Structure formats: C-alpha cells, structure tokens
Amino acid sequence: MSKKYLMTREDFATQEGRKRAWRSLYFGDHHFLREVYDNSHEIAPGVWRSFQPSPKQMKKWAVAKGIKTVINLRGLRNSVEQSGFHFLEEEAAEENNIKFINFRAYSREAPSKEFIFGLRDLFEQIEYPIMMHCKSGADRAGVASTLYMFLHEGEHLDVALEQLKFKYGHVKHGKTGIIDHFFEVYKDYAKAEGADPTQAHFLNWVENVYDEKAVKESFKPTWLGGLITEKILRRE
Numbered sequence: 001m002s003k004k005y006l007m008t009r010e011d012f013a014t015q016e017g018r019k020r021a022w023r024s025l026y027f028g029d030h031h032f033l034r035e036v037y038d039n040s041h042e043i044a045p046g047v048w049r050s051f052q053p054s055p056k057q058m059k060k061w062a063v064a065k066g067i068k069t070v071i072n073l074r075g076l077r078n079s080v081e082q083s084g085f086h087f088l089e090e091e092a093a094e095e096n097n098i099k100f101i102n103f104r105a106y107s108r109e110a111p112s113k114e115f116i117f118g119l120r121d122l123f124e125q126i127e128y129p130i131m132m133h134c135k136s137g138a139d140r141a142g143v144a145s146t147l148y149m150f151l152h153e154g155e156h157l158d159v160a161l162e163q164l165k166f167k168y169g170h171v172k173h174g175k176t177g178i179i180d181h182f183f184e185v186y187k188d189y190a191k192a193e194g195a196d197p198t199q200a201h202f203l204n205w206v207e208n209v210y211d212e213k214a215v216k217e218s219f220k221p222t223w224l225g226g227l228i229t230e231k232i233l234r235r236e
Contacts, residue, residue: 005084006082021085023084024083025054025085025088029135031052039051039137040137046129048067048129048130049132049144049168051134052133052134058093062098067130069098069100069127069129070093070100070101071103071133072100073134074105075102075104099126107140108178109178109216110215113206113207117207119144120203123148123151139170156197157183157197161183178215182215
C-alpha cells in the first residue's frame with residue numbers, strides 16, 4: 001500500500017481524507033477486482049471467509065447474512081496512520097452494529113504460538129454469525145478458517161486443510177506456502193509418534209515442541225510460486 005493512502009483518524013474526518021480513503025480501497029487495495037470476483041464462502045453455519053470489504057459489502061453482510069462480528073485478519077499497522085480503507089470498514093461496522101475486531105495474521109510467516117492460542121480463544125468468545133477476512137480471502141483467511149474448522153468445529157485436520165486450496169486463491173508453492181509447511185511439519189511429527197493428529201495433540205505440540213524459526217528455515221518456495229504470489233498476485 002502506497003504511503004499516499006495512509007492517514008490518521010483526524011485526516012479521515014476531513015472531506016479530502018474521505019476521498020483518499022475511497023481511492024485507497026478501490027485503487028491502492030485493488031477493490032475494483034472484487035467487484036467482479038466474490039471470494040466469499042460459508043465454511044460452517046454462520047461462519048464466513050472473505051476479502052477486504054467495502055462499506056456497501058459490510059451492510060450486505062449485516063442485512064443478508066446477519067453478520068454480528070467481523071475479524072479483520074489484516075490487523076493494524078504499528079502506527080497512528082492506517083490505510084484509508086481501514087477507517088471506512090471501521091465506520092461501516094459501527095453503522096451496521098457489527099463488532100469489529102482487529103486480529104493480525106501473516107501470510108508469509110509460520111503461525112506463531114500466540115496467534116494459534118489467541119485465535120482459538122477468540123472463537124470461543126465472539127458473537128456469531130461471523131465473517132473473517134484478509135485482503136484477498138486466500139491466505140490469512142485460509143489459515144484462520146483451517147484453525148476454526150480444526151479447533152472449534154472439531155473436524156479432522158485433513159478436512160480442515162481443505163480451507164488452504166487454490167480454489168480460494170491460496171498458492172502453496174509461493175512464500176504463502178509457509179502456512180501449508182507448518183501443518184505438514186506437525187503431521188510428520190504426529191506420524192513419527194504414531195499419534196492421531198487430534199486437537200489436543202496439536203495444541204500440545206504447539207505449546208511444547210513447535211519451533212517457529214526452524215519451520216520457517218526449512219521451507220523453500222519455488223521460483224514460479226514466488227513469482228505468482230509476489231509479483232503477479234502481489235500478496236500482502
């Protein structure tokens with residue numbers, strides 16, 4: 001995102017700031033592409049995954065889907081300045097009585113222990129129906145949906161991992177494949193132990209065995225995959 005689309009809350013309150021916020025959504029964040037490709041999916045009753053919404057889509061989610069909570073997996077920048085589209089979403093959530101939660105995920109990093117346990121706890125606390133979104137609805141929405149299906153719905157891990165598929169826009173051969181590699185490392189560990197990959201076994205591994213740095217260092221994206229995710233799709 002270009003720095004020209006970053007602003008403070010005070011900037012957003014001005015007429016020029018609001019114009020810049022809309023430009024940040026449609027041009028800086030490529031929302032014009034989402035007008036023709038809807039990557040929204042209901043993964044369980046009352047649980048949806050999607051892309052960065054416009055205010056119009058936020059209203060539609062509230063009215064047509066009854067969404068009570070939105071989890072913004074893009075999170076917040078470590079600054080008082082945020083992308084303009086963030087303030088548009090925040091405002092639309094308030095106008096439509098939607099609880100708006102910023103919970104930052106990463107598409108090119110192995111999930112942290114804090115992220116996994118934090119998301120597990122969040123799923124227990126929030127009001128449903130919910131919508132989880134990142135920029136494109138592919139990678140960060142994919143790992144959050146996988147963890148939802150596995151940890152909250154109790155699905156088998158292989159079933160939950162269907163949330164990390166190309167049909168959602170996820171590319172496992174690029175840098176975003178670190179997410180898939182994380183789960184493969186765990187599955188290999190469970191197999192070596194002769195254990196079923198249950199929720200309890202997985203969480204114990206995350207808490208006591210998982211080495212985030214080692215997982216990251218052992219993953220090697222392909223050249224073509226990197227080209228697709230970094231240059232063509234420009235994943236965040």
